[in-house]
Amino acid sequence: MPKNQANAVFVAVIGDIRGSRELTNRNEAQREFKQVVNSLNDELPDSSIASQFTVTTGDEFQVLLRDATDAVEAVVSVSDQFHPARLRFGIGLGALETQLNPKQAIGMDGPCFHRAREAIEAAEDAGAWVRVDGWSSELITHVNAMFDLVQCVREDWTDRQAEFARALKEEGTQKRVVERFGVSKSTVSESLSAGHVQEVRNAETSLGERLQTALDEERV
Template identity: 65%
Template sequence: MSEDTDDRQFVALIGDIRGSRELDDRSGVQEEFEQVVASLSDRVSSDSIASQFTVTTGDEFQVLLTDVTDAIDAAVAASDRFHPVGLRFGIGTGTLDTAINPDQTIGMDGPCFHRARDAIKAAQKEGAWIRVAGWSPAVDDHVNTMVDLVQCVREDWTDRQAQFARALSEEDTQTAVADRYDVAKSTVSESIDAGHVQEVRAVERSLGTVLRCSSDGETP
């Protein structure tokens, strides 16, 4: 193990495009995917990024982080921007066996990456949005179950609901969202309520909190 990593715990996030081989405009979707991945570093604290967001193939990216809440935030932000094309994610925690390359994750290896890879394989097998691995079995199961509930709601969002949900995370107020799209505030409010957007956001925030507290040995 590298002297740079010792026994430090990291969080590896792997994301890819669901059903990419069946897409009509695969090259165009991959180009958009690269743009979305490039934007994620602005969503995450620079202190948390141990190794930068890296597109490893046209359909997949990896990043190494120190804070699991940032992994959840990145997965949510990428999914918001990539609607209606679906993404899936594997999140794994653990140590690192290789030296840290701050510029890209290619060539890095260790339990955190192995667990993230196992998690995304599980997501693919189960048709899931996110799978996590490496915390306790009870915590992993709890978070994965909550993810499935959120996924059920998110996948029913209309394009307009997804658009407003993303805008609300950027603008903070429904009035600002209404102004952005030149619609009545009631239109935004009704869409947000029908899509249970506020409830989805609350659960998404709690996922990172549960995982971080479990890592720190605290009670959420």
């Protein structure tokens, strides 16, 4: 392990499209997936991205981050933009045993990637949205269960609810969402309420913060 990484702890994220081989428009889905993933290199803080978001196959990406809140943000952002396709993610915490490659998240190895791979395989086995690994067993159990609850709500979103949820995240207020789509205030409000969008966002934020708090404690 390089000396400047001796005490470093990273968060690796691996994501892919569930059932991608069954998609009727797989080529188009892979093209859109690549665009969405690459856009995250501009959206997340440079200080958090240790190695850039990289599409490793047509329907899988990985990234190496320094911040767990941004790992959850990445999962949420890709899922928001790629609705209604169902995705899965593995988030792994640990060290990096090879030289860091900041330009693309390939050609590296270490516990962070091993745990992210084990996590996404666990997600596949469970039909889950997200699995995490590398934290305490108690926290892993709690966080995975919470992600399952969020998944249950998200997967019931209609296309319109998902569209409004994404727009609210981008615009910041319901008023701006109303202006953006040219619909009534009640249409937006009722759609967001029926989709429990605020509750989902609160849970997603809380999960990122909880993982980051444990990461900060480990670094201390």
